[in-house]
Amino acid sequence: MIGIIDYGMGNLFSVSKALERIGIPYIISESPEELNSTIGVILPGVGAFKDAMARLREKELDQFIYQYVESGRPLLGICLGMQLLFEESEENGLFEGLGLLKGRIVRIPDRDQSGDRLKVPHMGWNKLHFHQDAPVLEGIEDGYVYFVHSYYADGVEDSALLASAEYGVPVPAVVGQDNVSGMQFHPEKSSATGMQLLTNFAKAMERSEEIL
Amino acid sequence: MMTKRIIPCLDVKEGRVVKGIQFVELRDAGDPVELARVYDEQGADELVFLDISASVEGRKTMVDVVQAVASELAIPFTVGGGINALEDMKRILRAGADKVSLNTAAVNNPDLISEGAAFFGSQCIVIAIDAKYDESIGTWRVYTHGGRTPTERTVIDWAKEAVERGAGEILLTSMDEDGSKQGFDIALTKAVGEAVSVPVIASGGAGNAEHFMDVFTKAKADAALAASIFHYKETGVGEVKQFLRNAEVNVR
Numbered sequence: 119m120i121g122i123i124d125y126g127m128g129n130l131f132s133v134s135k136a137l138e139r140i141g142i143p144y145i146i147s148e149s150p151e152e153l154n155s156t157i158g159v160i161l162p163g164v165g166a167f168k169d170a171m172a173r174l175r176e177k178e179l180d181q182f183i184y185q186y187v188e189s190g191r192p193l194l195g196i197c198l199g200m201q202l203l204f205e206e207s208e209e210n211g212l213f214e215g216l217g218l219l220k221g222r223i224v225r226i227p228d229r230d231q232s233g234d235r236l237k238v239p240h241m242g243w244n245k246l247h248f249h250q251d252a253p254v255l256e257g258i259e260d261g262y263v264y265f266v267h268s269y270y271a272d273g274v275e276d277s278a279l280l281a282s283a284e285y286g287v288p289v290p291a292v293v294g295q296d297n298v299s300g301m302q303f304h305p306e307k308s309s310a311t312g313m314q315l316l317t318n319f320a321k322a323m324e325r326s327e328e329i330l
Numbered sequence: 331m332m333t334k335r336i337i338p339c340l341d342v343k344e345g346r347v348v349k350g351i352q353f354v355e356l357r358d359a360g361d362p363v364e365l366a367r368v369y370d371e372q373g374a375d376e377l378v379f380l381d382i383s384a385s386v387e388g389r390k391t392m393v394d395v396v397q398a399v400a401s402e403l404a405i406p407f408t409v410g411g412g413i414n415a416l417e418d419m420k421r422i423l424r425a426g427a428d429k430v431s432l433n434t435a436a437v438n439n440p441d442l443i444s445e446g447a448a449f450f451g452s453q454c455i456v457i458a459i460d461a462k463y464d465e466s467i468g469t470w471r472v473y474t475h476g477g478r479t480p481t482e483r484t485v486i487d488w489a490k491e492a493v494e495r496g497a498g499e500i501l502l503t504s505m506d507e508d509g510s511k512q513g514f515d516i517a518l519t520k521a522v523g524e525a526v527s528v529p530v531i532a533s534g535g536a537g538n539a540e541h542f543m544d545v546f547t548k549a550k551a552d553a554a555l556a557a558s559i560f561h562y563k564e565t566g567v568g569e570v571k572q573f574l575r576n577a578e579v580n581v582r
Contacts, residue, residue: 131426135401165451228527239453239498241529242552243333243375243582262333262582264406266453284331307406307428309370 120323121156123183123199124148125173127165133196136306140313142320150182158191158323159183163198167207167223167269170198171215183216191326192297193218194319197267200293200300209269218298221273221290230286239268244283244303246291252280254292254299254318263291263301263308263315270302297326333582334546334574335375335553336567337531338560340365342411343382345391363398369560370405372567375582377403378431378501378555381411393425400426408456410501419446423454431456431501434474437481437488440495447496452528455499457492461485461518462505470518477505485518486525493526500530501555507535511559514541519549531555539565539573546579 120137122130124146137144147153161183163170174180187193195203204215207223215223226238246261261281270289281292283303292315293300299319305312340347346360366377379399381392389412396409409422410431419430436443436457446455460477461470470485489500502522504515512535519532529552532545536556545551559565571581 131424132400132428135426136404138401139404164453235527237527237529237552239528240332241453241499242335245331245333266406304406307404309404312404 119156120144120320121153121159122146123153123159123161123179125170125177125179127163127170127173127198130162132304132306133160133162136313136316140317140320142316148177148179150178153182154186156191157326158319159186159193160319161193161195161199161202163196163202165198167198167201167209167215168211168213170202171213174202174216180216183218187218187298190297192299192319192322195298195300196306197302197304200302201269201271203293203298203300204271207269219271219278219293219295219300220275221271221278223269224272225269226267226289227286236286239266240270240285240289241266243308244285244289244291246281246283247288248281249276249279252292252294253322254294254315255280256318256321257314258311258318261311263303263305263311265289265291265303267302297322331580332552333375333580334542334551335531336373336542336570336581337376337378337553337555338369338374338567339378339380339533339555339557341380341382341557342392342395344385344388345383345395348382362395363402366399366403366407369567370403373571373582374405374567376405376553377407379407379409379427380431381409383412393421396422396425396427408501410456410458414442416442416445416449419450419454423450429454429456429499431458433458433460434476434479436492437472437474437483440491443492443495443497447498452496452498455497456501456531457489457497457499458501458503459485459489459492459522460503460505461515463518470521473505477508486521489522489526493528497528499528500526502530502532504532504534508533509558510535511537513537514545514549514551514554516544516549519545519551523550523552529553537564539570542570543574543577543579546574547577 532551
């Protein structure tokens with residue numbers, strides 16, 4: 119059973135439907151107790167960083183996430199959910215994140231290095247460049263995935279950077295360290311490639327079940 | 331590098347796809363879910379569903395269609411038509427659509443754009459503009475009500491205002507080219523693309539794969555939408571993409 123963390127900021131419907139398509143049972147919950155009965159959790163998210171952190175704290179889901187990660191079970195943050203894993207964000211001020219990964223969320227520049235204008239949000243299909251092998255990337259060959267975001271993770275440690283996409287700057291797209299992982303794009307909207315990525319996460323989840 | 335998006339558009343009336351669709355292999359050509367799946371398999375990057383229902387019942391049925399499509403489809407999709415208030419946006423987005431497209435309602439009440447963007451985020455709000463060149467003013471004029479009603483607005487100014495108010499994307503239909511199959515309106519698409527900082531989807535006039543290449547390379551469109559050439563199987567999404575790949579246009 120996978121848990122989708124419901125803190126009022128998620129695209130829960132599309133994530134849950136994607137899990138149904140690949141045959142993974144799930145619960146959607148805001149209750150730490152219920153979520154604790156799972157062997158892996160997804161932190162989705164669409165919206166502003168500050169509001170999202172406030173809601174997580176309000177529902178004490180931040181504490182739940184720390185304990186969950188401590189237990190060794192896998193956590194996957196998607197889009198804003200991935201950004202929340204980092205130390206801080208510059209979106210509309212400077213706000214503290216969960217701090218599970220090193221780095222800061224900053225705005226995508228509106229010009230690339232040669233001075234050409236970049237459209238923000240970064241919206242559409244972009245190609246993944248792989249930096250290292252990881253179980254979550256298994257079987258991903260044609261790495262096109264669907265992005266919609268205006269901020270990206272800057273200062274990600276090399277060891278945590280699994281894949282990136284080029285958009286004026288190298289945008290960290292898949293990050294991971296131990297049992298904490300994140301995807302800046304929407305795997306649930308990324309056709310067959312996205313389904314494979316979610317399937318890989320589910321496999322990691324099963325491995326954690328063996329550990330527990 | 332970003333890829334250029336190919337977006338088939340489906341007209342949905344009372345829960346069924348209309349316009350003579352000729353996917354012979356389909357059991358039921360009018361089923362939006364089945365068609366959506368076919369386009370997904372062909373490599374469509376996104377889909378647009380335009381609700382052209384005339385009745386309240388038809389509008390309600392659209393919610394069921396959206397839910398069914400969202401359950402089946404792992405690519406983004408936009409729903410337009412009949413969205414006149416924040417409540418309509420909520421209904422459609424909560425049913426599983428990724429974006430809503432506003433046209434006449436946004437022109438009549440531009441605050442709707444700001445409200446929608448504040449509530450759901452700019453990435454959800456597509457502003458559809460029907461544009462027709464007007465020689466008397468030397469630029470394109472905005473039309474509403476499915477192209478029947480001219481307004482006082484020019485396309486460039488309206489596109490800019492919509493983006494300032496929080497539109498995340500512009501779906502730009504050339505009334506001059508729509509249905510012509512002579513190619514997208516390059517001048518219009520280029521002018522709007524240069525005026526705004528958000529992606530522009532070109533629409534109207536697609537007749538063959540070369541037209542897609544032109545609008546991507548000459549007009550710098552971010553995406554291109556077509557209906558009839560895909561429906562009538564004059565060309566497929568896959569064929570268009572292969573042509574673009576050969577022409578070194580970046581596609582998925």
